[in-house]
Amino acid sequence: MSTYYLNYLEELESEAIFILREVWAQFQNPVILFSGGKDSILVTHLAKKAFHPAKIPFALMHVDTGHNFPEAIQFRDDIVDKLGVNLIVGSVQKSIDTGRVAEEKGKNATRNALQITTLLDTIEEHKIDCAIGGGRRDEEKARAKERFFSHRDEFGQWDPKNQRPELWNLLNGKYFEGEHFRAFPISNWTEMDVWNYLTKEKIEIPSLYLAHEREVVKRNGSWIPNSEFLKLEPNEDIVKKKIRFRTLGDITITGGIESDADTMEKIVEEVSTMRETERGNRSDDKRSETAMEDRKKDGYF
Amino acid sequence: MKIDKNQLLRFTTAGSVDDGKSTLIGRLLYDSKSIFEDQLAAVESSSKQKGIEGVDLAMFTDGLKDEREQGITIDVAYRYFTTPKRKFIIADTPGHIQYTRNMVTGASTANAAVVLIDARHGVIEQTKRHTFIASLLNIPHIIVCVNKMDLVDYSEDTFNAIVEQFEEFSSKLLIKDVRYIPISALNGDNVVNRSEHMSWFQGSPMLHELETLHISSDINKIDARFPVQTVLRPQRKGFEDYRGYAGRIASGIYRVGDEVAVLPSGFNSKIKSINSGDKEVEEAFAPMSVAMTLEDDIDISRGDMIVKMNNQPELSQEFDVMLCWLNNSPVKPRTKYTIMHTSNEQKAVIKDIVYKMDVNTFKRNEDDKDLKMNDIARVKLKTSHRLMLDSYRDNRNTGSVILVDESTKETVAAGMIV
Numbered sequence A: 001m002s003t004y005y006l007n008y009l010e011e012l013e014s015e016a017i018f019i020l021r022e023v024w025a026q027f028q029n030p031v032i033l034f035s036g037g038k039d040s041i042l043v044t045h046l047a048k049k050a051f052h053p054a055k056i057p058f059a060l061m062h063v064d065t066g067h068n069f070p071e072a073i074q075f076r077d078d079i080v081d082k083l084g085v086n087l088i089v090g091s092v093q094k095s096i097d098t099g100r101v102a103e104e105k106g107k108n109a110t111r112n113a114l115q116i117t118t119l120l121d122t123i124e125e126h127k128i129d130c131a132i133g134g135g136r137r138d139e140e141k142a143r144a145k146e147r148f149f150s151h152r153d154e155f156g157q158w159d160p161k162n163q164r165p166e167l168w169n170l171l172n173g174k175y176f177e178g179e180h181f182r183a184f185p186i187s188n189w190t191e192m193d194v195w196n197y198l199t200k201e202k203i204e205i206p207s208l209y210l211a212h213e214r215e216v217v218k219r220n221g222s223w224i225p226n227s228e229f230l231k232l233e234p235n236e237d238i239v240k241k242k243i244r245f246r247t248l249g250d251i252t253i254t255g256g257i258e259s260d261a262d263t264m265e266k267i268v269e270e271v272s273t274m275r276e277t278e279r280g281n282r283s284d285d286k287r288s289e290t291a292m293e294d295r296k297k298d299g300y301f
Numbered sequence B: 001m002k003i004d005k006n007q008l009l010r011f012t013t014a015g016s017v018d019d020g021k022s023t024l025i026g027r028l029l030y031d032s033k034s035i036f037e038d039q040l041a042a043v044e045s046s047s048k049q050k051g052i053e054g055v056d057l058a059m060f061t062d063g064l065k066d067e068r069e070q071g072i073t074i075d076v077a078y079r080y081f082t083t084p085k086r087k088f089i090i091a092d093t094p095g096h097i098q099y100t101r102n103m104v105t106g107a108s109t110a111n112a113a114v115v116l117i118d119a120r121h122g123v124i125e126q127t128k129r130h131t132f133i134a135s136l137l138n139i140p141h142i143i144v145c146v147n148k149m150d151l152v153d154y155s156e157d158t159f160n161a162i163v164e165q166f167e168e169f170s171s172k173l174l175i176k177d178v179r180y181i182p183i184s185a186l187n188g189d190n191v192v193n194r195s196e197h198m199s200w201f202q203g204s205p206m207l208h209e210l211e212t213l214h215i216s217s218d219i220n221k222i223d224a225r226f227p228v229q230t231v232l233r234p235q236r237k238g239f240e241d242y243r244g245y246a247g248r249i250a251s252g253i254y255r256v257g258d259e260v261a262v263l264p265s266g267f268n269s270k271i272k273s274i275n276s277g278d279k280e281v282e283e284a285f286a287p288m289s290v291a292m293t294l295e296d297d298i299d300i301s302r303g304d305m306i307v308k309m310n311n312q313p314e315l316s317q318e319f320d321v322m323l324c325w326l327n328n329s330p331v332k333p334r335t336k337y338t339i340m341h342t343s344n345e346q347k348a349v350i351k352d353i354v355y356k357m358d359v360n361t362f363k364r365n366e367d368d369k370d371l372k373m374n375d376i377a378r379v380k381l382k383t384s385h386r387l388m389l390d391s392y393r394d395n396r397n398t399g400s401v402i403l404v405d406e407s408t409k410e411t412v413a414a415g416m417i418v
């Protein structure tokens, strides 16, 4: 301790806590976007630290596509219970039923893009002025361009070519009626940092991240889990594999990787030797070169 | 002194458009094996589409559609990589003058700046502007990379001439630590690996320099400053009387029992407890995020500052700052801007423009009173209430301000307290 400097995990933690407190101080009605994935779990854990011994002052908001891993939903409900926070659910099914959006058609149909409308509708309905996300700059090339405080116009849109300057630790969260912000407290964390921290802090995560036996089919080079939503193509076979997931999205599009890593320590070990990014198995990103940028401009997470 | 491999170095690129900043970062990531296979495959296929042979290294950071179409960087991209010696956060910033505001965004938190110069063109106005901004931002370490050495036959004379040019103009600036390296970002000479074409160069490749910079002394550990972000009042059993002042220590060290003053009110008290997350600690230092409680019940809220009794910042409503104007619409005289300083927010007006800097000659122009986009000037500010001020040279965190135009809500200027 005599040298008085922080190691990088401590520094990243301190930065994230600073941003979470800044959100609380600058906004009227902020929420944490909670997907049940490791990044939103991390953000929630950091929020607990930021406001200790007070309760987390944010509600959790989940955009529910209906195409969930049951384990992730269970995990969500447990954490809400444990923390005593409010849960706001935006339902894509409801958006479909009320005609706000139409289900995609065709072989590669997903509900991924439909989430945008549900997300923005829910933000509007609950008068949310800041949605805290677990997005990280190392995830994807458009995300690499995000500010900590990221402005969204009246239509929920991101304008990457005209972002506000963001200097030092001075975060400008000012907006006009109808606009909102996204805040990214773990912008500067890498996948490796997240795993190291989750392990060090012994934070619980859904079992899906750990290696387990599961029924899967091979599709576009990754293992897609069997589920009630899976439409089998003629040439596809369901097989049993020991796999784990590096990210969690919709069960219909999130591919697993073959792995024996069934403890946190083994995951850390495995991630350090990975040659592909974690989103490499997400078909939502593979649709085009600018799939993420295009969705983000429209208001995506 | 040994460097802790768990320490984080933040560095930024700087220099004129097309000098090769993004290519350099691409090369650095590629040669240090920090590129994932799917990223490489994606960039290979995008490069092919653009008719480029091999990989366009700049695409590892130029991720926006418009950037790839135009072949320039528009906004800062952040990249992360680790070597056995150190962990890095890179901010790859745009060189185009139109996007200077994004350059300062990336540079404002950097410990080091890598300034690129095209060996064919030498030092040009934009090199000077960025170097001047880097010195204003008080970036402690500057590495000047003379790039595209492959296009000048790896000439030692060309390199030396540019070093001389740079020394000549930078001697007028306050820069603590400058090093020079001749490189070819495109081919990888002196980036990660030593060049085979420039045996005349005795120094180390760029990565080695970055791995061995000493940054421990970059944070001010002397002047204790704790801006209060928010007050924690848990409505919970066992904590009925708890009043925690939450914030990130801007500088210095705090210990339980320290005699402190609360500013601007000036009330004195003692630190009763310090919390880091859910742990109680005896001492805490910058840049830790903590919550403190005090022995006495004092009215404290966001924007106040807790300091040591025997070391206090200046309290003032009128002061000088070096201001970088970052917005398309120029300064409007008599406008009341919102000033953000630590966690404090007040109104401010620009009373006078003392002088404008000519970034080409570093001459001060005292007659020109228009402040437009990308202008840098010394101005006199007056604020609606007193601020707790340190000079930026002494303290990056308590010496910096931004101005917000309430009619657009945009951040229009960045200022460094003189």
Ligand SMILES: Nc1nc2c(ncn2[C@@H]2O[C@H](COP(=O)(O)OP(=O)(O)OP(=O)(O)O)[C@@H](O)[C@H]2O)c(=O)[nH]1
Binding pocket: B015, B016, B017, B018, B019, B020, B021, B022, B023, B024, B058, B071, B072, B073, B074, B093, B094, B095, B096, B147, B148, B149, B150, B151, B183, B184, B185, B186, B187
């Ligand atoms: N021959 C040669 N060409 C280079 C070298 N480094 C970069 N280039 C080329 O210079 C051009 C501009 O490179 P970029 O890396 O995009 O330049 P930049 O400094 O990032 O430009 P902005 O971000 O727009 O300011 C590209 O065509 C590169 O291939 C080099 O070492 N040698």
Ligand SMILES: [Mg+2]
Binding pocket: B021, B022, B023, B058, B062, B072, B073, B092, B093, B094, B095
């Ligand atoms: Mg560039």
